[in-house]
Amino acid sequence: MGAKFSAMLRKTFSRFYKKKCSICLVGLENSGKTTILSVLAHGAPASTVPTIGLNVRVVHKDRIEMKVWDIGGQKQYREGWARYAEGSDVCVFVVDTADLAKLPTVKEELHALLSNDSIATIPLLILANKIDLTPHVSERELVDSLGLEEIVRTPWIIMPVSALNVVGIDSVLEWLIGVAKD
Secondary structure, three states: OHHHHHHHHHHHHHOOOOEEEEEEEEOOOOOOHHHHHHHHHHOOOOOOOOOOOEEEEEEEEOOEEEEEEEEOOOHHHHOOHHHHHHOOOEEEEEEEOOOHHHHHHHHHHHHHHHOOHHHOOOOEEEEEEOOOOOOOOOHHHHHHHHOHHHOOOOOEEEEEOEOOOOEOHHHHHHHHHHHOEO
16 A cells, blocks of 8 residues: 555645656765755755665756766776666766866776767766865866767757755756757
8 A cells, every 4th residue: 555655645646746857866985976966856955875786766856857876986886887877868077176186097997988979969067076175176177188079969058056955956957958858
């Protein structure tokens, strides 16, 4: 009885949400993916632990239903990123802008992900996270460091954010609503 009631409630509740968006959330470990998901879901960061494998959450916010696949960023999970991105409407790639030493690895993993032809046209939102920390790379430095100007098949955009301080998250949500399906 509980499962039927729960399904009925979801169906009724989903009528209030005009748009739906399936999101693949990736990035290296400790870049802030799960914190960003927490902020999108609850409006505030929550205490997190490293994601082992993946988390899947459905988030209802501002008339949008987002199904978010939060994939672990450790090396052993990275080759699975493309598999989850294939079925998504948007790929969100989170970068720790304060971890300068990892930028070459970030570039390598981003370009490996985008080499998969089946996700070449999926919009890519690059979240330049941890802009509250000093030093951190600027947007221009991030474009150069990640070789973003080389990416021509995939529509991409960078948005600076600070998940812990909830900075820039409203712009991210607006952008996601803009690309979501009716």
